[in-house]
Amino acid sequence: MIQLIRGFKDILPDETETWRYIENMAIALFQSFGFKEIRLPIVEKAELFQRSIGEHTDIVEKEMYTFVGSKEQLITLRPEATASVVRSYIQQKLYAQEPIQKLYTIGPMFRRERPQKGRYRQFYQINAEVFGIASPYIDAQLIFMLWTFFERLGISGLSVQLNSLGCPACRPAFKEALSSHLASKTGKLCADCIRRQDKNPMRVLDCKVPSCQEVIGDAPSMKDYLCDECARHFDAVQSALGLQGIPFVLNSRLVRGLDYYSRTAFEIQTNALGAQNAIAGGGRYDMLVKMLGGPAQPAIGFAIGLDRLVSLVMQGKYEKELTPDIFIAALGEETREKTFEWSCALSVAGIRTEIDFSGKSLKALMKRANRINAANVLIVGSQEIEAGAVVLRNMATKEQVTIPIDGMVNHIKKHLAS
Ligand SMILES: [Zn+2]
Ligand SMILES: [Zn+2]
Incomplete structure (x- = not known):
C-alpha cells in the first residue's frame, strides 16, 4: 500500500464540513468589510520569497520546498501568501485601476518544518491584505474584523x-x-540565536529557548525607539481598538517571523487549547510593494491558521453532519427507472437524497438508511408505483405518510418543511 508523505494529511469528509463552515463565515464577513477574493498559483520563483521574506529567516534558510524547473529556474512551493499577493498587485497593475485594494485568499502553504502533532508541512491559511491605506484606522479595523470572526466561531479565551x-x-x-545587548550575553544564547544575532537580531526576541528568554528579559524595547510618526501611528491604533472595545496587550517581544513587517504587528491568541496559541497574526509592511518593484504603497495584512482553527471549532459546539434528507429504498428491478428519475429530481430541488441501486431486501436497505443517518426513507415497490402513491417513513418518529407520485417533489418539499 502506498501511504501519504510524512508531515502531510488527508482532510476527510467528516472534517470538510467544518472547513467549509469556517471558510464561508470568513468570506461573508470579509466581503462585508469590502474584501474581494484573489486566487494565485501555489508555485512562484524562489527569488520572490528570498527577497520578500528575507535570506536570514528560518523559512528561507531551511523550510522552503524548492526545485529546479525548466531552464534551470528555481521554483518554490509558496511558504506564505503575502509575497504572491504583492507580486500580483504589482505585475497585474492592480494599483493602476485603484490603489486601494482589499484582497483575501484561501489555500495551502508549504514549509519543511519538523513534523509534530498538529503541525503539517502542507498547512492552510486564510490571508487578507489591504493595499494603499496608511491610516492607523485600517490596522484597528483589521484586528476588529478578525476578533469578530473568532467570536462568531465561538472561540473562547481570545x-x-x-x-x-x-x-x-x-x-x-x-x-x-539590541545587537550590543545580545553581544554582551552571547554565552547564554542558543546556537540559532548566535547565528541570528548580527543579521536578524529581532528574531532572537521570539526565541522560545529558556536561556534566550532570560537574555531577552532585560533587552531594549522597540517602543522606546519609535520615531514621532511611528509613535503617533501606534497610539492611534490603540485608541481605535479602545473605541471598538477590543482588549489588547502590548507585547514588545512580538516581532513576527518575517523581515518585511513595519509598524503595527499583531497576533490573536486563544487559551482554548490549554496553552496560549496564536490563531492569526499579521502586520503592516509599508516597504514591501516598493521593494519588490512596485509603486510606494502602504500595506497591511494577516494570516489565519486554518488547521488549528478547525480543531478548535470541531471540539466546540459546532457539529454539522451532512446526512440525507431522503433515502430511497427501491425494491425490485422494475422500480429502478422511476426511482432513478425521482432521486435526480429531488436532488436538483435541493433535497439531500441518497438512493441504493443494489437491489437488496427492504431489511438491508433500512439498515443502510440507519447507518448513514437518513432522516426519512421513501419506500418504493412495484405495488406502490401501480397505486400511484409511495410511503415516506420518518426514521426518528417512525411515523409514515403517503405521498402521491403525481407532483411528488413538491409534496415532499412541503412535508419536509412542516
Ligand atoms: Zn535562542
Ligand atoms: Zn519610525
Missing part, C-alpha cells in the same frame, strides 16, 4: 497581542541597541 516594529527611520537604532 486576546490580542500588539507591538510596533517601527520604520526604516527608527528601527536601525533599536537593532543596534
Whole structure:
C-alpha cells in the first residue's frame, strides 16, 4: 500500500464540513468589510520569497520546498501568501485601476518544518491584505474584523497581542541597541540565536529557548525607539481598538517571523487549547510593494491558521453532519427507472437524497438508511408505483405518510418543511 508523505494529511469528509463552515463565515464577513477574493498559483520563483521574506529567516534558510524547473529556474512551493499577493498587485497593475485594494485568499502553504502533532508541512491559511491605506484606522479595523470572526466561531479565551516594529527611520537604532545587548550575553544564547544575532537580531526576541528568554528579559524595547510618526501611528491604533472595545496587550517581544513587517504587528491568541496559541497574526509592511518593484504603497495584512482553527471549532459546539434528507429504498428491478428519475429530481430541488441501486431486501436497505443517518426513507415497490402513491417513513418518529407520485417533489418539499 502506498501511504501519504510524512508531515502531510488527508482532510476527510467528516472534517470538510467544518472547513467549509469556517471558510464561508470568513468570506461573508470579509466581503462585508469590502474584501474581494484573489486566487494565485501555489508555485512562484524562489527569488520572490528570498527577497520578500528575507535570506536570514528560518523559512528561507531551511523550510522552503524548492526545485529546479525548466531552464534551470528555481521554483518554490509558496511558504506564505503575502509575497504572491504583492507580486500580483504589482505585475497585474492592480494599483493602476485603484490603489486601494482589499484582497483575501484561501489555500495551502508549504514549509519543511519538523513534523509534530498538529503541525503539517502542507498547512492552510486564510490571508487578507489591504493595499494603499496608511491610516492607523485600517490596522484597528483589521484586528476588529478578525476578533469578530473568532467570536462568531465561538472561540473562547481570545486576546490580542500588539507591538510596533517601527520604520526604516527608527528601527536601525533599536537593532543596534539590541545587537550590543545580545553581544554582551552571547554565552547564554542558543546556537540559532548566535547565528541570528548580527543579521536578524529581532528574531532572537521570539526565541522560545529558556536561556534566550532570560537574555531577552532585560533587552531594549522597540517602543522606546519609535520615531514621532511611528509613535503617533501606534497610539492611534490603540485608541481605535479602545473605541471598538477590543482588549489588547502590548507585547514588545512580538516581532513576527518575517523581515518585511513595519509598524503595527499583531497576533490573536486563544487559551482554548490549554496553552496560549496564536490563531492569526499579521502586520503592516509599508516597504514591501516598493521593494519588490512596485509603486510606494502602504500595506497591511494577516494570516489565519486554518488547521488549528478547525480543531478548535470541531471540539466546540459546532457539529454539522451532512446526512440525507431522503433515502430511497427501491425494491425490485422494475422500480429502478422511476426511482432513478425521482432521486435526480429531488436532488436538483435541493433535497439531500441518497438512493441504493443494489437491489437488496427492504431489511438491508433500512439498515443502510440507519447507518448513514437518513432522516426519512421513501419506500418504493412495484405495488406502490401501480397505486400511484409511495410511503415516506420518518426514521426518528417512525411515523409514515403517503405521498402521491403525481407532483411528488413538491409534496415532499412541503412535508419536509412542516
Ligand atoms: Zn519610525
Ligand atoms: Zn535562542
